[in-house]
Amino acid sequence: MNTRNSTSAQGGFVLISVLLLLFLASVLAAAIHFQVRLLWRQAVQSEARLHSQLMAENGIEYARAVLPGLDPVRLLAGADGAPCRAGESQRMPLSLAEARQIDPSQWSPGCDDGLPPGYRGSDQAPEALRGYYALRFFNNPEEPPQEDRDGVLVVRSLGIAPLRLRHPMLPTVRNSLTLAEARLRRERALALDSALTVFAESGLFVWRGEQFLVDGGESAGISWFSQRGSRIATDLADSLAGSQADRVVGSEESPSIHDARLDWLQSQQARRRLLPGFWEGFLQRLPQFNQWPQGPLALLEDPPAGELRFQGLLVLRGDVVLEEDSLIRGLVLHLGQGRLSLEDRSEIQGALWMSNLDTRTDPLRAGPVHLEMADNSRLVYDRGAVEEALAAMPPTQLQWRIIFPEMSP
């Protein structure tokens, strides 16, 4: 009887010991699990937050790239051409509350205002790690929502980093979001609307032969602006002898020479050409953006010998000769002192701007310009080529911010 009791007591002790050990092991495992869970949550959230910010920045970069080629009227009104219903967000790509919950790969917007082509994008990461951005443009708050006069637009990019790693033992985490916003100005101050635009008080124009052509198409052949008088108009008219006047054609009677003073003053974008800081800033910064000879934006002060081929926006300074068979498609700006000569069979398809501003002393003091066109040279206005050249100019970034949830988006 005693032996049976003793054996029984030993068995009970072993059972209790084993249970105690199992309990301790369970507590240890639970502690490790919760610690790992906490670290996992921190790591995932931190990584997802960074990923969402990168995606938001990517969205802004994409918006910057496509903006110069977009028509703001169509962009702001959307594909249906009508503003969205009242109450629908015209600033946010989608609400933050919605963005936290949705599968971003399946999202489609209810309101089409301000959506550029490719308004929704993603990176090339594997699907489980892929991040997304959603974009929406809107007009700057200083103007009516559908009417852009100053060229300034605001874009918001919502970066979304979804969490696809799910496990019953691990906590569920919502999408991580970052909302970035940039204020961008489309540069339309150089959207010229005639074959030759002259900003000068006076000028020397030499037309050789009777086979040259200045053709404005449905616009003026030549338009001019002067701050102090109309001597430039006289210089232009007097330079054309006999039938040469018939070689300057456009929307007006030949010679198609247009006084653009009123047009410029009425246009907010064109008026920027008269601001002292406009040309000064442009000339100072241009060397950083020079992409000669590939283009599409180039500064050329000493052209190479031989025919010149270029497409985009070309800035010329000093004495420049476009030799025979040269062809430039886009926008040509001849700035400062010097002579611009177009040799036989050379051609500019797009528009030519000439000005000689003294930005050092008086930013808008316009000196004389000098243009020579040889027989068989051509200057033909092409709106499409001008638009292509303008699309090569990056928009000016005025602001860039992250909108945090505690702010009022």
Next chain:
Amino acid sequence: MVRARRRDRKTMNRNRQSGFTLLEAVLSLALGLLVVGAFLTALRPMQQWSADLGSLASREGAVWTIPSLLAGWIVPAGNDRHRQGRPGVWVANDVLALQSDLEGEGGFPDGDLDEPFEFLRLRAQAGQLQVRSGRGFYQPAAQAVAALRIQRPTEQWLRLELEAALPRPLLGPGTREGEPLILDFALPNFRPNLFAEVEE
């Protein structure tokens, strides 16, 4: 025979009840101490490794959170600086100062740095990355930061070199000093533009 067996059983029972002899107890204690000592000796490196691992994990955990924390503060720095004529970002005495006009009436920048998060200063001190917002005091933002070196290689780029520190010296052999954490931030508000931002 039966009697003798009964006597033996009684003697055994008595012996069991009376416990171990002194010699047995001393021997078992000595052996027990030896075993425990050997166990502790064997466990000591593991304890050191465990403590060191905890220390390293603590440092790595702190370092892991720093990039996303700093990116949110640094990247938008200098917002609306053109219109306000503010520098936006500058470095003085190893302190990084960040001005960002992020919010105002109507949800857009208003020209004032009236919110605490619109004017931040960062420094490394007492093993911490500290942040001061607005006119407040420096507060710890992240642990395990021994030093912060700030460089501005170009106007658009800001480089922070963070030296991570362990919360306590390692017990085991080796130093296991971490590589400095180098973070390069592109500052979108300082990207060059072809045309002047303000042309008046």
